[in-house]
Amino acid sequence: MTISHLLSARAARNVHVVRATRSAKLSAVVLAAAAAVLAALPFLVFSTVTDTLINLFVLIALASMWNLLAGFGGLVSVGQQAYIGIGAYSLVALADLGVQPYLAVPLAALTCAVFALPTSWLAFRLRGDYFAVGTWVIAEVYRLLVVRVDSLGGASGKSLSGLSGIDATLRGALTYWIALALALATIAGCYLLLRGRLGLSLMAVRDEETAAASAGIDVRRAKLLVYLVSAAGCGAAGGVITLSSLSVNPDSIFSVQWSAYMIFIVVIGGIGFIEGPLIGALIFFALQQLLADFGSWYLVLLGVVGIVAALRLPRGLWGLVPGPSLFPIGYLVRRSDGPA
Amino acid sequence: MAPLLRLDGVAKSFGQVVVARDLSLSVEPGEALGIVGPNGAGKSSLFAMISGDLRPDGGTVWLDGRDVTGAAPHARTRAGIGRTFQVPRPFGHLTVFENVLVCAHQGAGLRGRQAQAHAMGVLERVGLAELANTPAGRLALLQRKRLEVARAVGTGPRLLLLDEVAGGLTEPEVAELVAVVRELHAGGLGVVWIEHVVHALVKTVGRMICLAGGDVVADGEPLRVLADQRVRELYLGAGPEAGAEEGS
Known part of the structure; x- marks a missing residue:
């Protein structure tokens, strides 16, 4: 197009666009080193430590998926436990069919994406608060359906088969590595997704849906994609939870508590930042460990922290951190006209 | 050659309020069309029907000879319609x-x-x-x-829809904006511009229509449309932005 050429030629001369700053590259190296140390832990520490860390990795993965959905896609769901549950049950069912449970984790993710597609037709008819409540209802419906299936253990749940042949220490280490890989994959996945053209469209949709459509964005498709990715991520997390607990119980795996955790973590960590779920999960995990002996006071304190964070820190803890992002997804324009 | 944009018998009403009554108009490639009319004349609704945000009750919208009446807003943007919002979003x-x-x-x-x-x-x-x-x-x-x-x-875009972009701006700012639109238009872009700041329109567009009650009241050369008796009456006898002709 002539106008486009006319305009671009004028601008291209003295402008360049930067994506990643030097400090961001440094932080990537630090993160990679941290991941390497974490990967070596099963050789260095007792399995009680690594077993606890599995919990942290699952929380990071779940919170990242919720942040992607709500913080970048603008889809505030209270029903992602639907996919945690479906993922967990898929793993159990696949193991029953003879699939190696560790290899069944990605298949559980895929199964969730398949379930998420028709579910989205229903959920996307609702907006805002109604979407939130609707997703919760959908999760409950999935729980009620699962409970009706006798081969899945009904209301009492089912234990995971196919791992009895593996030594307990090795099993713990394998589960740990898979949980670590899941946490890293969700963070890297969010980063790569958001850094691309699709990520920019998503953020535009989140900020202004009508204007996004006028910008040429297929709003429905963008939302659907982020919904499917989030479902798959939560499904994989559900699979890892089951690998770790070796059984699945419908009431706990489909519990709305998972959504409460995800929201809490993302809100205190910083919604709309890739770093948010990471920081939030670390804090939540620390609180869990520190306050575990305080019984119901643990929940009270957690509630207080959540309320204070929501009131005082609308952008979460990461919102307080000045300086460049660890995961730069934006564009920085540098102009070199005038005396440099 | 098909017109860049063609509306054929487009109708839309919200209950008793008619915002488009069997509206037909066309914009040639590279043409600049101004739209004036009192508040509630159906100007913004007309835009929304061109951009796809509002589905007409009847009639057809053509872009480059293609029927886009059923196309979603994003598809129309990709097909070459670029729009602004009256209240920035x-x-x-x-x-x-x-x-x-x-x-x-x-x-x-x-x-x-x-x-x-x-x-x-x-x-x-x-x-x-x-x-x-x-x-x-x-x-x-x-x-x-x-x-x-x-x-x-x-x-x-090949067709630029401007919805009151000059509203609320100072005179020098309006002049700057007019220069921008004129240059874009000179580059071959078709423009449809709704504006209350009529002198900005007069400097830019080659043709003007006046909408009222969902009808085209006048259509033609800008100064002639502004001089039209019915158009002047719509603006309470004073004429839209009295003195615009002298000022331009």
């Missing part, structure tokens, strides 16, 4: 540059460096280049209006 958390870049990606179908250069070129043209890295949510009204134009142009 920036992507508040994105920078000014990113606001236009997303239009270059999704609307114009550009990628990588090409998209970036296009977005930057658009920003320079509308005078927002200095603010490229500013979050759009922090912009003042004038800058938001410019960003609306920048985003619409960023989609690489």
